[in-house]
Amino acid sequence: MDLLRFLTAGSVDDGKSTLIGRLLYDSKNILIDQLDAIERSSKARNDGSVDLALLTDGLRAEREQGITIDVAYKYFSTPKRKFIIADTPGHIQYTRNMVTGASNADLIIILVDARNGVAEQTRRHSLIASLLNIPHVVVAINKMDLVGYSETVYQEIVADYEKVSAALNLSNVQYIPISALDGDNIVDVSEKMHWYRGPALLEFLENVEVEDHINHTHARFPVQYVIRPQTEELHDYRGYAGKIESGVYKKGDKVKIFPSGAEATIKAIEVSNKEVKEAFAPQSAVIHLEEDVDISRGDTIVKIDEALQVSQDVDAIVCWMDEKPLTVGRKYFLQHNSSVVPAVVKEIKYRLNVNKLEKEYDVDAAVLNEVVEVRLKTASALAYDSYNFLRENGGAILIDQTSLVTVGAVLLQ
């Protein structure tokens, strides 16, 4: 059985948590005790109806305020597919948590409140979906019950969003009119919107093609840990352990080590403690080399005919996630796979205006939730790929050197 990872995004009160609750409820993936618990909580809030959002809003503060603060991960399956859902916050203050949920997703559901149409958060979340190259976008136009199930309203929102998706070059956009509260077009096709001829949401999620998004052409293996038992019988055992981020490795392959440039040949590969002839992404593996080369955590083993970008001057798009602004001249740690290097911001090239979806120049800082392109200088050479070429080796994070918090999502260019 295959796996689809998706997230829900949209403004506050667009009904993301309710949608997930409804999806789980109508597909019979809520267990009795969990339903009892949310029924009790709903009653305690002096509200007759069952609030399905309580299923994912797991924190005390979330239930008190009725908003989602952090990502909740939910798991469910149908006979066709397994699903991992990231229910992410809509509030602008918590956009970093939306990026957390989005970074591993195959699909994003962007909720739009039918009464309000395309909003700033719709654009912001669409921009992030586009930057992160999320393969599929579902625009779920929610609360259709509150606009009389009007086809005109639906068509207007579709037309508005077409402008957004064109500006962001989003492909694979599917529109579905829904009512998360009442369950229209969630698991079952709605009786109330005969003018809509597409699939209900669950049917779409079950059937959307998750063709392998992993690149099996360009091989990248960042070394996480060196296994050296140093016992008598395993005196010469030296295995480079890591996860194959992309590509395929075979016994006998000629490889090159980045950033040193040393060359070697693969002597053996192990997966799950067993020797194999070849291994592929995203397997965790152990690679042995014929030659005795100097390799440690942070190095990347690459097929010999492949060229990585190796430079101390790096351009990157950064989604900024910290209260303290990003400014020119500030130093951070840049963590790229298993390597961590100090980096300084040399220049902010432009900021992306979320509303106009345009570049703005003459910018000297990025504040929380802004997206900018920067030029970084790293303390030692970084070996990487452009995110748009190979997302598995093009993503990184920035870490504040004093608070040690993750402050930026970095898309290397």
Added chain:
Amino acid sequence: MSSYQLDYLEQLESESIHIFREVAGQFERPALLFSGGKDSITLVHLALKAFRPGKFPFPLVHIDTGHNFPEALQFRDALAEKIGEKLIVRKVEDTIKAKHLTEPKGKFASRNQLQTFTLLDTIEEFEFDACIGGARRDEEKARAKERIFSIRDEFGQWNPKLQRPEIWDTYNGKIHKGENVRVFPISNWTELDIWNYIKRENIELPSVYFSHERKVLEYQNQLIAVSPFIQIDEGDSVVTRKVRYRTVGDMTCTAAVASEAYTIDDIIGEIIATKTSERGETRIDDRFSEAAMEDRKKNGYF
């Protein structure tokens, strides 16, 4: 479609091994919290895959409340011995004596809360900077919110509002002195995934997971094992039933389920058919309040 496809269990396994190796690569003094339950046994199995033929770069650590199932403790010791890894046991009993802690009272008095004191002391004693645990996000709504690398302050507190963004599979384990990271390699596994994996990998488990006859107290639709640690009152119904455990915590607060499942296939069949969640069916301690788990975690509980 390419021929290089992993099924979802292989994907989950690979992700977990990657997390284990990040811990080994990023931390000075990690520990693997190991109780002898199915989730931590799965963790040990994954660690063998991540580090063999090398030794584990961490010891196994058990915070023993003194109210454990004897079958789980025997299994714990036997497994540590079989794989030749170091096992550190610290007892809640000792903390209670040393710190003059007050034992909880009542019918099913649980040492669950007191466990936190021993855990934090143990972290301090060995200066552990990372503690790997077998929590899963499908278990409970507060756990569904937790990152794979979850930072705890010097008091062991979790701050759910200030979690670090966790992007792609890049885990930031940088911490200040005195802080520690709780690492959850099987966050994305469900109860059923664990059982399917145990079956596929032929992983051994303590006998309490399979149906057996046991004296239990029937109490509010729950079956609590009769042990010296619970209070049996007049009028209580004590019966012998065929039961198994879905989760193995303390004998005081873990309920058994009526079951005829003698094999892993039987268990998988029962889990697919069940209408109740693992913790909902078996954990008394989660019922104290709507935020019971969240509140315990904020105070340093696993």
